[in-house]
Amino acid sequence: MIRLFRQSAPERAPAPDVIDLAHEGGVTRVAVLRSASARRITLRVRAATRDVVVTAPRRAALAKVRDFVESHADWIGARLARLPQAAPFVHGARVPLRGVEHVVDHAPDRRGVAHVVERDGVPHLLVGGGAAHLSRRVEDFLKREARRDLDAAVARHCATLGVRAHSVTLRDTTSRWGSCTAQGALNFSWRLIFAPPFVLDYLAAHEVAHLVHHDHSDRFWTLTRRLAPLTDRAEAWLRTQGASLHRYGAAADDAAPAALEAVDAREDVEPPPAQDAASESAPLDPVEALLARARAMVEALDARARVA
Numbered sequence: 145m146i147r148l149f150r151q152s153a154p155e156r157a158p159a160p161d162v163i164d165l166a167h168e169g170g171v172t173r174v175a176v177l178r179s180a181s182a183r184r185i186t187l188r189v190r191a192a193t194r195d196v197v198v199t200a201p202r203r204a205a206l207a208k209v210r211d212f213v214e215s216h217a218d219w220i221g222a223r224l225a226r227l228p229q230a231a232p233f234v235h236g237a238r239v240p241l242r243g244v245e246h247v248v249d250h251a252p253d254r255r256g257v258a259h260v261v262e263r264d265g266v267p268h269l270l271v272g273g274g275a276a277h278l279s280r281r282v283e284d285f286l287k288r289e290a291r292r293d294l295d296a297a298v299a300r301h302c303a304t305l306g307v308r309a310h311s312v313t314l315r316d317t318t319s320r321w322g323s324c325t326a327q328g329a330l331n332f333s334w335r336l337i338f339a340p341p342f343v344l345d346y347l348a349a350h351e352v353a354h355l356v357h358h359d360h361s362d363r364f365w366t367l368t369r370r371l372a373p374l375t376d377r378a379e380a381w382l383r384t385q386g387a388s389l390h391r392y393g394a395a396a397d398d399a400a401p402a403a404l405e406a407v408d409a410r411e412d413v414e415p416p417p418a419q420d421a422a423s424e425s426a427p428l429d430p431v432e433a434l435l436a437r438a439r440a441m442v443e444a445l446d447a448r449a450r451v452a
C-alpha cells in the first residue's frame with residue numbers, strides 16, 4: 145500500500161519533457177512546451193538561442209509529439225544548419241555598429257572606456273583592460289550607444305506627436321525588437337544598435353506611435369509611416385536580417401525565458417518568419433477544442449492589453 149501510495153504521489157517539480165532527436169550522427173535536444181491554448185503541435189527552430197522547441201496541447205500524448213518531431217528531423221537539421229555562426233566579441237571580431245562593420249581591437253595597455261578610431265579607412269573599436277573583460281566591455285559600449293540612439297529617436301518622435309513616454313528600457317529580448325505597455329513604458333532590444341540607423345529609428349517610431357494608438361490599426365500604421373518614412377524598408381530588413389543581430393556577443397543568457405516568450409504574446413516585428421514554424425493539427429475532442437479556443441481568445445485579449 146505504502147509503495148502504491150508513493151508511486152501515485154505527485155512529484156514536486158516534474159522535469160520538463162525533452163526529446164533527444166538522433167539525426168545525421170548527432171543528437172539534437174528538443175524542448176517540449178505544454179500550452180493550454182495550443183490546438184496544434186508547432187515546431188520552432190529559434191535563431192536567437194539556437195535551439196529547438198515543440199509546443200503541444202496539454203493533452204497531446206508525448207509519443208505523438210515525438211512522432212511529429214522525428215518526422216521533421218530533416219527540416220530541423222536544415223534550419224539549424226542555416227543559422228548564422230555565433231560571433232563572440234574577441235580581438236579581431238567584426239561587429240556592425242549602426243550597420244557599419246567595426247573591427248574589435250583589444251589594447252590591453254589602454255585604460256578608459258572603449259571608443260571608435262579609424263585606421264586605414266576601417267573603423268576599429270578600441271577596447272582596453274584585461275582580456276577576461278573584453279567581451280563585457282564591448283557589450284557595455286554597444287549598450288551605451290544603443291541607449292543614446294534610442295533615447296534621441298524616442299525624444300524626437302515624441303516631440304513630433306506631442307506625447308511623452310513613461311520610460312525607455314533596453315533589454316536583450318529574443319522574441320520582439322520593441323514593445324509598449326499600456327502605461328507608456330517603451331522597451332527595446334539593445335541589439336538594434338547593430339542595424340542600420342533607419343531600422344532603429346523605425347522601431348522607435350513604431351513604439352512611440354503606440355502611445356497614441358494601442359493597436360496595429362490602419363491609423364497606427366499611417367502615423368508610424370509619417371514618423372518613419374522608411375517603415376516598409378525597415379520591416380523588410382528585420383524580416384530578412386533581424387535574426388543575424390542575435391549572433392553577436394556571448395551566447396544569449398536569456399535562453400530559458402525565451403522558451404516561454406515564444407508561446408507568450410507575440411507582437412511587433414519578431415524575427416522568425418512564418419515558414420520557420422512547422423505545425424500539424426493534433427486531434428482534440430470537441431469540448432476540449434472549444435475550451436482551448438475560449439482560453440486562446442482570453443489570452444489574446446490579455447496580451448493585447450499588455451503589449452499593444
Ligand SMILES: [Zn+2]
Nearest residue numbers: 350354411412
Ligand atoms: Zn506594435
